[in-house]
Amino acid sequence: MKRYLHYFGPSLIRRVVIAILLAFALCWVVLAIYGYLQETDPVERDRSLLTNGHALVAALEKVSEETEALTVISTYSDIYNLSYRQFKIPRVMLLQLNDLQGRRIYLSPEGGQHQLPAGQSQLFDAKVNGELYRVFHAKTARWDVMWAAPILDSPWFFMMVIMEMTVQMLIALPIMVLTVWLVVARGLRPLRMLSSLIADKNKDDLSPLNFSSPYAELKPLTEALDRLLSQLRNKIEREHAFVQDAAHELRTPMAVISAQAHVLTLAETPADRDVAEKNLELAINRSSHLIAQLLEMSHIDNDKLVAIETIDVAALLQQELARLAPTAIARQIELSFDAPDTLFNVVDANAVQSIVQNLLNNAILYVGEGDQIEVELRQVGEQMILSVADNGPGIAEADRERIFERFYRGAGHDVAGTGLGLAIVAQAVARLNGTIQLSTGLNERGCCFIVEVPLRH
Numbered sequence: 001m002k003r004y005l006h007y008f009g010p011s012l013i014r015r016v017v018i019a020i021l022l023a024f025a026l027c028w029v030v031l032a033i034y035g036y037l038q039e040t041d042p043v044e045r046d047r048s049l050l051t052n053g054h055a056l057v058a059a060l061e062k063v064s065e066e067t068e069a070l071t072v073i074s075t076y077s078d079i080y081n082l083s084y085r086q087f088k089i090p091r092v093m094l095l096q097l098n099d100l101q102g103r104r105i106y107l108s109p110e111g112g113q114h115q116l117p118a119g120q121s122q123l124f125d126a127k128v129n130g131e132l133y134r135v136f137h138a139k140t141a142r143w144d145v146m147w148a149a150p151i152l153d154s155p156w157f158f159m160m161v162i163m164e165m166t167v168q169m170l171i172a173l174p175i176m177v178l179t180v181w182l183v184v185a186r187g188l189r190p191l192r193m194l195s196s197l198i199a200d201k202n203k204d205d206l207s208p209l210n211f212s213s214p215y216a217e218l219k220p221l222t223e224a225l226d227r228l229l230s231q232l233r234n235k236i237e238r239e240h241a242f243v244q245d246a247a248h249e250l251r252t253p254m255a256v257i258s259a260q261a262h263v264l265t266l267a268e269t270p271a272d273r274d275v276a277e278k279n280l281e282l283a284i285n286r287s288s289h290l291i292a293q294l295l296e297m298s299h300i301d302n303d304k305l306v307a308i309e310t311i312d313v314a315a316l317l318q319q320e321l322a323r324l325a326p327t328a329i330a331r332q333i334e335l336s337f338d339a340p341d342t343l344f345n346v347v348d349a350n351a352v353q354s355i356v357q358n359l360l361n362n363a364i365l366y367v368g369e370g371d372q373i374e375v376e377l378r379q380v381g382e383q384m385i386l387s388v389a390d391n392g393p394g395i396a397e398a399d400r401e402r403i404f405e406r407f408y409r410g411a412g413h414d415v416a417g418t419g420l421g422l423a424i425v426a427q428a429v430a431r432l433n434g435t436i437q438l439s440t441g442l443n444e445r446g447c448c449f450i451v452e453v454p455l456r457h
Contacts, residue, residue, distance in 0.1 A: 016184050017177055024173055032165050045134060045149070046123055052080070053136035053147045056095070061140045066099075069143060070106050073097045077108045091131060091150035098144040105143075116146045125151070190218055198225070206233045313352060313384065314343045317377055320356050324364050331369045339377035345384055346456040351428040358425045359388045359449055367392035372442055382455050389441045389448035400438055429453070 056076055063069045073095050081092040096116045097106040104115065117126045119137050126135045126148070133148035190213050197211055208226045213219050321337055328335040345352075363373045373390045395403060404426035429436045434453035441448045 016180055020177055020180055021173075024169060024176070028165055028169050032162055035165065045151075049123065049134060049136050049147065049149050053138060053145070056147060057138050057140060057145055060097075060143050060145060064142055066105060069097060073106050073145075077106075081108065081110070089150075089152070091152065093150070094128060094133065094146075094148040096146040096148070098146075100139070100142065100144060102144070116148055118146075190214060194218070194222065206236070308346060309349050310344055310346050311349050311352065312342050312344055313356075313386075314339045314341065314377055316352065316356055317375060317386075320360050321375065324360055327364055328373070331364075333364065333367060333369070334372045335375075336373070337375045339375075340379070343377060343379060343384065344457075345453070347432055347453065348428075351431045352453075354428040355386070355425050355432075355451060358422070359386075359451075362422065363388050363390050363392075363447075366390075367446070371446075374442060379455065384453045384455050386451045386453075387448060390446040391442040392446040394441065394446045395438070403438065404436075425449075425451075 056073065059072050059076075060069055063072055077093070077095040084092045092108070092110050094108045094110060094116060095106070096104065096108070098104050107116070116128060116135060119126065119135060122137060124135055124137070126133055128148060132151045134151055136145075136147040136149075138145050194209070194211055194213070197209055201209075206229045208229060209222060211222050213222055317337065317339060321335060325335065327333075360375070367373060367390045371390060371392050373388070376385075376387045376389075378385050404422050426436060429451055432453045434451060436452075437450045439448045439450065440446070
């Protein structure tokens with residue numbers, strides 16, 4: 001019994017075939033209803049009658065001889081009624097041609113001896129031989145033309161549409177099902193091969209699959225898998241490098257703390273003890289700052305820790321500038337701020353906070369006494385632009401390409417730092433789908449960092 005159970009279990013091929021059957025049934029119903037509504041729609045019927053009637057009138061306007069006019073209208077009558085008989089329509093069209101004196105020149109043979117009644121409008125309903133017709137009536141410079149189309153019962157139309165659709169569907173269904181069955185069964189072979197290739201990989205093997213799919217539809221899947229493996233490799237490599245760099249950077253302050261603690265324990269005079277305590281405090285502060293920045297970078301790098309919310313970026317800048325104002329005043333730094341009263345944006349609040357704090361802290365830290373710092377926030381189109389410019393010592397051209405790397409600190413300055421501030425800024429900007437540029441600062445000196453972030457409402 002178990003041998004045959006797999007034939008009744010979940011199957012993609014079976015689901016596709018069942019979906020096709022359901023789709024065919026739904027199409028049959030929809031097309032039948034659509035065909036019925038289209039055939040019985042008075043607007044469509046009148047439009048078709050007007051088109052045919054105007055075509056006949058246009059043909060007769062070029063005819064002046066009675067024999068030629070008789071040939072034209074009889075030809076029209078034969079052509080259209082032949083198609084009616086082929087579709088087994090129970091009644092046919094009636095065409096009548098009179099001259100302007102009312103003398104009848106032609107009436108379709110099916111009309112018998114009855115004269116089609118004239119109407120007051122171009123389209124009207126009339127009875128002929130006890131049957132209801134929709135009549136088109138128009139005159140030319142020489143002829144009086146009437147074209148009567150039968151108004152058929154709705155049940156007849158519905159049965160006609162159902163029979164026609166059923167025959168077409170019964171012919172198409174087995175062909176479609178068999179074709180899809182064969183194509184899907186064959187098309188799943190590469191997917192099974194890809195599944196086996198993934199299952200055979202070692203848990204530590206993040207190398208590309210190198211699977212060449214014969215089908216274009218599978219190429220996005222294999223490319224996505226290779227891209228995912230590449231992202232995992234890069235993430236692991238970044239984490240290893242980050243841990244190694246962090247350990248290397250922490251080694252120095254830890255060594256200083258250890259040395260100064262040893263010196264402090266051996267200090268013989270209060271002066272020696274004070275010097276050791278100051279050096280120990282500096283080393284501890286540096287370590288604390290480095291650890292705080294490492295945690296901040298780890299927080300920014302964690303995709304799961306996203307705090308999307310609406311914040312007033314202008315107010316955030318004002319708070320940070322107020323926090324740094326005492327330091328700027330103490331160092332006689334001229335700090336200016338230009339921004340609208342409010343500028344709201346729906347963003348990752350932690351990322352914006354990191355950008356603002358690190359750019360402003362760097363500017364305060366590296367400019368000299370009496371220098372200037374200009375902070376500007378503005379909206380341009382759908383972009384929020386933050387710029388922090390100064391006229392300090394600036395960054396050498398040779399160092400500008402690497403300033404956003406982790407733990408990289410350019411030469412030419414003696415300010416203590418970790419080399420993580422601008423790396424955090426770049427990472428936070430990337431998280432916000434923004435861009436950051438470095439250009440020359442105030443008065444052709446210093447630096448100007450320009451951050452552009454999309455505005456979201």
